[in-house]
Amino acid sequence: MNNPIALWQRSFWNERPYDNPFRIWTRRTRGIVAPLALLVGVVLGLLIPDNFGTGLFYALVGAWVMITLVRPSHGFLLFYCVFTIYPVSRVFTISLRETQNLLSTSLALIPDNATFDNYEKLFTEQNFSLWLWNSFLITITVSVIGVIVSATSAYAFSRWRFPGRAPGLLILLSTQMIPAGMLLIPIFIIVARLGLQNNILGLSLAYITTAVPLSIWILRGYYDTIPFDLEEAAMVDGATRLSAFWRIILPLSAPALAVIFLFNFLNAWNEWQVANVILKADDMKTWPLGINEFIGNFQTEWGLYAAASVIITVPVVALFLYSSKYLISGLTLGSVKG
16 A cells, blocks of 8 residues: 555656646646645644634635645535535524524634524424424325326326327426416416315315426336336236336336425425415414514514524435435336347
């Protein structure tokens, strides 16, 4: 195993075939500046002992500069990750503050006098648990029913040729071209005529109506990539069409079904505009409608707002991490030899 000095010499100092003088000079400069950047960052961090957050910041910047000089792609990915995670970290920091101050120059992730009072107030002084329960019921209903309707409908569009098939697909696609704002009035009229206003079922039906068309298009395209020979082989062995669909098509379509479920889940979980039109009763509000009450004309409860934002991201992140193993393609590769 090479020692660090030999590895550094091979990576930055030794000449390589077909190297021109400029590339040699650039590589050697990177090899010299990289450890110096880390050293400067560590020294600045040690020279600022009165503020641990600032000192740590200088040390991390020095380490990032060194990584960028040694592996530019890795340095860019680290910067992008920090740029993405930083807003989330600030929301978490605000949720731990005692006051409702939004802006602060401190870079510390855990603020001074951190407390979980905002999280406690959400469940003791607000109806946050009821808002979460309503959102959970609506989201699960929309996701499950949307997947069932989309899976069966897309299979029919993929495997059978019937009158109105092409116009039906075109109509489904055209519904995605209508702005969401234009659908509020007809959705409200239909829900009111059915007597489902201020009802979780009414909002669920509205979400399913808007989610199914795109889901059918996605699943139909995925079904087209699955060879029909697999179903024929199953039916030759005695399986019915429904059994072949259940045992062959659905397992092979797990990645597409996971995408559809996650897509429907996110749309129903985060939607505010349609819910604001259909749901008016306090005991029927979802979390987007509920936390909107924290924004007042003269004061905004930033601590409660941030604490609620942190909590509502947990189900989405958990679902994404669980379903990430299904979000792949190519499960049918090698199924048929021809």
